[in-house]
Amino acid sequence: MPIFLSETITRLRESLRVVWPFLLLALLQAVLAGASIYALSAVRALTGGEVLWVLGQKDALYYLDRFAEYGREDDFRAYQNNLAIPLAERDARLSLESPVPSYEVMRRGFIDAGNHPDDLDSVIWLLSTFWNFELVREPVRQWAIGEKYLDQVQALAKEVRAARQANSQVDTAMVQQWRGRIDTLHRLMLPGILAFNRSLGESARRIVVILLVFNGLTAMAVVGLALLRVGILLQRQRKMENDMAIERQGAQLTLGAIADGVIALDTQGLPLYMNPAAKRMLGIRFRKVHQRGLAEWLRFDASVHPAEEVARLLDHVQQGELAPEDKHSWHLLRSDAKKRIVQLTVARLQIHGRPSGVGLVLRDVTRENDYLDQITWQASHDDLTGLANRREFERRLEALLISSGQAQPAGAVLYVDLDQFKVINDTCGHQAGDAMLRKISGELQANLRADDVLARLGGDEFGILLPGCPPLVALRLAEQMRLAVQACKLQWDVQELATTLSVGLVELTPELDSMQEVLRVADVACYRAKERGRNMVYLYQPDDAEVLQRVGHMHWVQRLRKALEQDRFSLYAQTIAPLHSEPPGLHFEVLLRLHDEDGKLVPPGSFIPAAETYGLMPEIDRWVVQHVFARLAQQARQAKMLPVHTCSINLSGASLGGEDLLDFLLDQFSHFGVDPRQVCFEITETSAIAHLPTAVRLIKRLRQLGCRFSLDDFGSGMSSFGYLKQLEVDFLKIDGSFVRDMVKDRASAAMVDSINRIGHVLGQRTIAEFVVTPAHVQALRALGVDYAQGYAVAKPRPIEEVLAGEKAAALTGA
Numbered sequence: 001m002p003i004f005l006s007e008t009i010t011r012l013r014e015s016l017r018v019v020w021p022f023l024l025l026a027l028l029q030a031v032l033a034g035a036s037i038y039a040l041s042a043v044r045a046l047t048g049g050e051v052l053w054v055l056g057q058k059d060a061l062y063y064l065d066r067f068a069e070y071g072r073e074d075d076f077r078a079y080q081n082n083l084a085i086p087l088a089e090r091d092a093r094l095s096l097e098s099p100v101p102s103y104e105v106m107r108r109g110f111i112d113a114g115n116h117p118d119d120l121d122s123v124i125w126l127l128s129t130f131w132n133f134e135l136v137r138e139p140v141r142q143w144a145i146g147e148k149y150l151d152q153v154q155a156l157a158k159e160v161r162a163a164r165q166a167n168s169q170v171d172t173a174m175v176q177q178w179r180g181r182i183d184t185l186h187r188l189m190l191p192g193i194l195a196f197n198r199s200l201g202e203s204a205r206r207i208v209v210i211l212l213v214f215n216g217l218t219a220m221a222v223v224g225l226a227l228l229r230v231g232i233l234l235q236r237q238r239k240m241e242n243d244m245a246i247e248r249q250g251a252q253l254t255l256g257a258i259a260d261g262v263i264a265l266d267t268q269g270l271p272l273y274m275n276p277a278a279k280r281m282l283g284i285r286f287r288k289v290h291q292r293g294l295a296e297w298l299r300f301d302a303s304v305h306p307a308e309e310v311a312r313l314l315d316h317v318q319q320g321e322l323a324p325e326d327k328h329s330w331h332l333l334r335s336d337a338k339k340r341i342v343q344l345t346v347a348r349l350q351i352h353g354r355p356s357g358v359g360l361v362l363r364d365v366t367r368e369n370d371y372l373d374q375i376t377w378q379a380s381h382d383d384l385t386g387l388a389n390r391r392e393f394e395r396r397l398e399a400l401l402i403s404s405g406q407a408q409p410a411g412a413v414l415y416v417d418l419d420q421f422k423v424i425n426d427t428c429g430h431q432a433g434d435a436m437l438r439k440i441s442g443e444l445q446a447n448l449r450a451d452d453v454l455a456r457l458g459g460d461e462f463g464i465l466l467p468g469c470p471p472l473v474a475l476r477l478a479e480q481m482r483l484a485v486q487a488c489k490l491q492w493d494v495q496e497l498a499t500t501l502s503v504g505l506v507e508l509t510p511e512l513d514s515m516q517e518v519l520r521v522a523d524v525a526c527y528r529a530k531e532r533g534r535n536m537v538y539l540y541q542p543d544d545a546e547v548l549q550r551v552g553h554m555h556w557v558q559r560l561r562k563a564l565e566q567d568r569f570s571l572y573a574q575t576i577a578p579l580h581s582e583p584p585g586l587h588f589e590v591l592l593r594l595h596d597e598d599g600k601l602v603p604p605g606s607f608i609p610a611a612e613t614y615g616l617m618p619e620i621d622r623w624v625v626q627h628v629f630a631r632l633a634q635q636a637r638q639a640k641m642l643p644v645h646t647c648s649i650n651l652s653g654a655s656l657g658g659e660d661l662l663d664f665l666l667d668q669f670s671h672f673g674v675d676p677r678q679v680c681f682e683i684t685e686t687s688a689i690a691h692l693p694t695a696v697r698l699i700k701r702l703r704q705l706g707c708r709f710s711l712d713d714f715g716s717g718m719s720s721f722g723y724l725k726q727l728e729v730d731f732l733k734i735d736g737s738f739v740r741d742m743v744k745d746r747a748s749a750a751m752v753d754s755i756n757r758i759g760h761v762l763g764q765r766t767i768a769e770f771v772v773t774p775a776h777v778q779a780l781r782a783l784g785v786d787y788a789q790g791y792a793v794a795k796p797r798p799i800e801e802v803l804a805g806e807k808a809a810a811l812t813g814a
């Protein structure tokens with residue numbers, strides 16, 4: 001359907017919805033008026049008919065009188081013609097009065113009476129419709145009375161005619177008599193005729209009055225209804241206006257309160273409305289931009305958005321449809337040249353389905369953007385110094401390594417650590433330390449080029465990436481920075497603070513193929529600089545064995561941490577057998593094994609040195625204690641299992657030196673309910689001596705509980721037998737190197753013998769490690785050593801097997 005047609009229909013429908021009551025009332029009024037006119041026309045026709053009726057009767061008498069006097073046939077025909085009128089009307093009346101009136105008879109009667117055929121329908125309608133009303137009945141009754149003498153007239157006429165035809169000579173007396181009778185009839189008929197005339201006139205007047213009143217009343221009703229309807233419509237309109245005003249106020253309030261800028265544009269792109277936020281965002285007053293094109297007030301930062309990009313956007317805005325690329329953030333230029341970052345949305349506006357413009361919404365995302373920038377900055381920078389952080393440094397280093405690939409050396413990396421920085425913190429406080437870190441950052445930065453990357457890697461460590469810098473230049477630069485920092489002083493209150501740098505320098509060669517590798521090597525190189533006395537630069541050489549070993553250890557650190565996290569350690573146990581009696585219960589040393597990432601078993605010699613170097617032993621020791629105690633507690637609960645007499649657990653030097661080890665062990669004893677008398681802690685001679693006071697305290701306290709101690713690898717350190725007196729231990733474990741060689745080397749045998757004797761003198765039992773053959777067993781038994789441990793006794797087995805009491809190989813040579 002064409003648009004204009006459907007629009008017309010729609011409008012017509014809407015108009016009809018409003019005016020239909022008026023149309024109905026007008027129609028009703030018209031019908032009423034029509035009916036009234038019809039009724040009046042019937043009354044008029046009836047009156048006209050009555051006139052014919054009256055004249056017919058009168059003229060009939062007149063011509064009968066003339067015929068009686070002169071005997072002319074013309075008069076007689078005239079008499080007949082005139083009498084035919086009331087006679088015809090009488091037929092119509094009789095049919096009307098009959099129980100089943102005949103329309104045809106009435107129609108014929110009225111036509112014969114000379115009425116106009118067009119009037120007949122209305123007359124018959126009036127008479128038959130209102131037959132039961134007095135208004136019609138009364139005149140008809142009078143009409144009947146008026147006709148009462150018609151028969152007498154006809155009889156007289158018949159008589160006169162007959163006499164005239166019989167005798168052409170009629171005497172005067174006869175004539176006088178006929179005329180006298182005619183006159184009498186005339187006088188008799190007259191009152192009836194007049195009564196009919198009066199009655200009809202009366203009814204006609206009353207009908208007119210009734211119609212007038214009725215029409216007046218209906219007109220008043222129509223007017224009343226119209227007024228009522230108009231009142232309702234006005235009320236509705238007022239309510240609508242009210243609602244709209246409330247809605248408008250609500251919309252204005254909302255638009256005023258929201259932070260988004262809302263602008264309504266007309267179809268030409270000219271602004272129709274702007275909410276306060278939009279005005280604020282654009283920095284304009286509405287009346288200043290009223291009737292002004294978009295480009296005049298919606299402007300963007302030309303340094304960010306090229307002119308053609310802006311023109312395209314404005315075009316899209318005007319069309320009310322943004323392209324996907326328009327939906328990113330736009331740098332808005334306010335009228336005061338300040339900048340805001342906004343995101344745009346548009347929507348086409350329509351009124352009654354016709355486009356009426358475009359709604360444009362500006363969302364100010366400046367804060368979010370700043371926040372995002374800040375977060376992005378924070379994610380890659382260090383708060384204190386403003387330098388790049390470790391993550392960023394690693395990223396840049398990685399990018400450099402990837403971009404250079406296998407090509408020429410990509411440059412150098414410096415790993416910088418401040419010397420004795422802790423002292424500054426400890427003596428002058430953290431703030432002084434912070435100030436020093438900032439000052440050093442500035443000092444380092446001052447020596448670098450724009451392409452170099454200086455980052456704070458954490459604590460007092462810095463990383464410097466020198467892309468494309470040859471090693472010698474890097475060395476010179478590192479030296480320059482070291483001297484600069486050495487000369488740099490920080491005034492803090494009355495003190496002048498200073499520090500120095502230890503720098504590890506690594507040349508980026510293709511051999512160092514990963515970022516982690518470079519950092520590990522650089523870290524170790526820095527560590528070497530510290531080892532060599534600090535305040536120096538250590539240049540890493542690819543064949544530097546010490547550095548490489550430390551790097552190897554560093555590899556282990558990550559793997560061990562992961563293993564701890566993933567619980568990839570497992571416990572083994574190796575039986576310790578008495579050489580001179582039957583074992584009173586299970587006696588074994590707990591040994592630690594590691595399952596690597598592929599599930600292969602790793603012996604402790606591979607990872608313990610690294611764990612010791614990088615301080616992971618306390619954590620590992622704790623893991624062992626917790627898991628062993630859990631097993632012992634489980635074993636104690638199961639009555640069928642063999643009792644554990646002595647379970648030896650190794651404690652590393654690092655654990656021993658820790659202040660909180662004692663608390664931890666006491667806590668674990670009470671947590672698992674393990675009998676301390678079952679537990680023997682093994683500590684090495686060297687670690688015990690290195691942490692003598694703590695070791696002495698620990699031994700004393702735990703022995704009070706019932707724990708026992710054994711001194712491991714005794715003889716290897718040979719620090720001093722004198723310490724033995726201070727360390728109250730229960731077992732001496734003779735170092736495996738002496739035991740291993742004792743059968744072929746007298747000196748070793750003598751060493752085993754003397755350790756055994758000294759132990760016995762001090763009341764300690766002795767255990768020989770590394771007992772690998774029956775000959776060893778025999779020799780040890782001969783020397784009086786108390787226990788043996790080694791492959792000749794039992795190989796290390798999973799602790800579950802040992803706890804289950806599965807037999808180890810029997811002691812040969814016993």
Ligand SMILES: Nc1nc2c(ncn2[C@@H]2O[C@H](COP(=O)(O)OP(=O)(O)OP(=O)(O)O)[C@@H](O)[C@H]2O)c(=O)[nH]1
Binds near residue numbers: 384417422425432460
């Ligand atoms: N003021 C301050 N101190 C920090 C910050 N981060 C780490 N530290 C301190 O920096 C010190 C770093 O000490 P270490 O590097 O272990 O040792 P050092 O005293 O520098 O000695 P060497 O490195 O062996 O020469 C510790 O005392 C940390 O508490 C920091 O953001 N501000």
